[in-house]
Amino acid sequence: MELKVTNSPFNQEQAELLNRILPTLTDVQGVWLSGYLTAIQGTSISSVTTSGEAQLAPVAANVIESSKEVTILFGSQTGNCNGLAQKMAKKLKELDFQITLSSMGDFKPNGLKKVQNLLILVSTHGEGEPPDNAIPFYEFLHSKRAPQLEDLSFSVLSLGDTSYEFFCQTGKDFDKRLEELGGKRLSPRVDCDVDFDESAAEWMNEVISSLGQATASSTIANVGSGSELSATESEYSRTNPFHAEVLENLNLNGRGSDRETRHLEISLEGSNLHYEPGDSLGIYPENHPRLVDELIEAMGWNAEESVVIHKNGDRKSLREALLRHFEITVLTKPLLTQIANLTSSAGLNELLKTGHEDALRIYLSDRDLLDLVQDCSLKDIPAQEFVSILRKIPGRLYSIASSSKSYPDEVHVTVRTVQYEQQGRDRYGVCSIQLSERIQAGDSLPVYIQHNPNFKLAENPDAPIIMIGPGTGVAPFRSFLGEREETGAQGKTWLFYGDQHFSTDFLYQTEWQRWLKEGILTKMDVAFSRDSDQKVYVQHRMLEKKQELYQWLQEGAYVYVCGDEKKMAHDVNAALATILEQEAVSAPRKQRSI
Structure with a gap:
């Protein structure tokens, strides 16, 4: 429809300009313009001059006149923030923003002074620490070298886990520091469980709105779904898992072992899911039926009562909801606080009192929901009210132990069964005991691929790689070597592996031996801690081979570590630091003596 002077508040020149530009706008540009005009407060005509020109009321003070340039920085350990940052970048590009998307580790912090709009997406690692690729930027921002940022508008999305004491601490630190440096928030920080x-x-919708794009057409309904999928993309994701058939479920440990390690081979046929070495498989587990039944009995509920499990109104029986949809094995302080609001339990309120933080921390570390119900004599809480405050059961991530080039349409994982007794009751890993006791070949599991760009094979196939993976930490290195076998990579490879006993706990022994024989694996050093009077671990083997290991590092070797982050990773890091210090000092003397 042509805009005319007689049917609009525009003069002839304005009408002609609009008639020329409006037909050329794309749908996205039209949405942007509509959202921009809608976002302006007080757009009604305040007066009309004798020439027919409309005068608009001043823009409200709380509308941000922002640049079209947006910098998105992510700090990610397992890839979640990376994925979210890419989704945000894609949405803003569709709205004609100019986007700089970067890992914090790749961003040059000296350029921060020039940034006008900054979006931070960051997870919290370990005990309130930044993820590895966020450390340099985090340290710069908290140093005296950090510039004043009076012209900066920013917003922070923080990922974490409420079962940890320092929930979303890294995101909170970034948010506080950017404000201290003079930045203004585009939208409030959001902390995610x-x-x-x-x-x-x-959070994404709030940021888009603050950037002047408040329109229904630009709303993000679900970060886990895409609009139009390309032929190479899968419809299955973290929010829409693929129900995959289990092909094999084997115990890798020998008879007499104190451990049980399951090797699962899972079909991805028909899913269009793709992965690379270093990625992880997410599995949505089920709670143990016995624990569910005991919890329902302790609370005096009816197992068949219908309860709402989602904001969209989906309903399931109470037993089904507790079995497959809600987490009941992990306690958090926010959960205890919400339960306290539903009951008058003196024991629970005592536990939550200020000054009892140490006792609460200990309680949360080794109790589950049934313990809480029994210890605090919780009763008379309606089932619907109770489940409405529980968080969804999260997927469990396992390093992929296969190469898709070796096993097309399959994915393999290595899972150690967790089972122990505590407080007079049997305890177990939710997913590992399900895989051990209740999953057989032919059953299905809801799965998704978790991409991890921080743990990838070197792009140069000739580069040496050093792999350190005791126990199930060796899983991704089976994937690495399978991939290098298929691609014909020529770089040297060295594996450090450890477990308890050589005879019963040597995971994938025949495969390592075959790869050694064929030259796919150049060197392998093992440490079986219970086979000698003195316990020997992988870090001890590293120190024994420190000269050769240092030489590999000098040749540009990539070092990969996978396993227990609380102890093993720290011990390995300390061993590497010792090797670098000692060999770097002695290397010049050796050169002079030649």
Whole structure:
């Protein structure tokens, strides 16, 4: 429809300009313009001059006149923030923003002074620490070298886990520091628990609105879904898992072992899911039926009562909801606080009192929901009210132990069964005991691929690689070597592996031996801690081979470490530091003596 002077508040020149430009606008540009005009407060005509020119009321003070340039920085350990940052970048590009998307580790912090709009997406690692690729930027921002940022508008999305004491601490630190340096918030920081999809989508919408794009057409409904899928993309994701058939479920440990390690081979046929070495497989587990039944009995509930499990109104029986949809084995302080609001339990309120933080921390570390119900004599809480405050059961991530080039349409994982007794009751890993006791070949599991760009094979196939993976930490290196076998990579490879006993706990022994024989694996050093009077671990083997290991590092070797982050990773890091210090000092003397 042509705009005319007689049917609009525009003069002839303005009408002609609009008639020329409006037909050329794309749908996205039209949405942007509509959102921009809608976002302006007080757009009604305040007066009309004798020439027919409309005068608009001043823009409200709270509308941000922002640049079209947006910098998105992510700090990610397992890839979640990376994925969210890419989704945000894609949405803003569709709205004609100019986007700089970067890992914090790749961003040059000296350029921060020039940034006008900054979006931070960051997870919290370990005990409130930044993820590895965020450390340099984090340290710069908290140093005296950090510039004043009075012209900066920013917003922070923080990912974490409420079962940890320092929930979302890294995101909180970034948010506080950017404000201290003079930055102004585009929108408030959002802290996400393990089930982050809805919260992240709300944050994205808030940011888009603050950037002047408040329109229904630009709303992000779910960060886990895409609009139009290309032929290479899968419809299955973290929020829409693929129900995959289990092909094999084997115990890798020998008879007499104190451990049980399951090797699962899972079909991805028909899913269009793709992975690379270093990625992880997410599995949505089920709670143990016995624990579910005991919890229902302790609370005096009816197992067949219908309860709402989602904001969209989906309903399931109470037993089904507790079995497959809600987490009941992990306690958090926010959960205890919400339960306290539903009951008058003196024991629970005592536990939550200020000054009892140490006792609460200990309680949360080794109790589950049934313990809480029994210890605090919780009763008379309606089932619907109770489940409405539980968080969704999160997927468990396992390093992929196969190369898709070796096993097309399959994915393999290595899972150690966790089972022990505590407080007079049997305890177990939710997913590992399900895989051990209740999953057989032919059953299906809801799965998704978790891409991890921080743990990838070197792009140069000739580069040496050093792999350190005791126990199930060796899983991704089976994937690495399978991939290098298929691609014909020529670089040297060295594996450090450890477990308890050589005879019963040597995972994938025949495969390592075959790869050694064929030259795919150049060197292998093992440490079986219970086979000698003195316990020997992988870090001890590294120190024994420190001269050769240092030489590999000098040749540009990539070092990969996978396993227990609380102890093993620190011990390995300390061993590497010792090797670098000692060999770097002695190397010049050796050169002079030649």
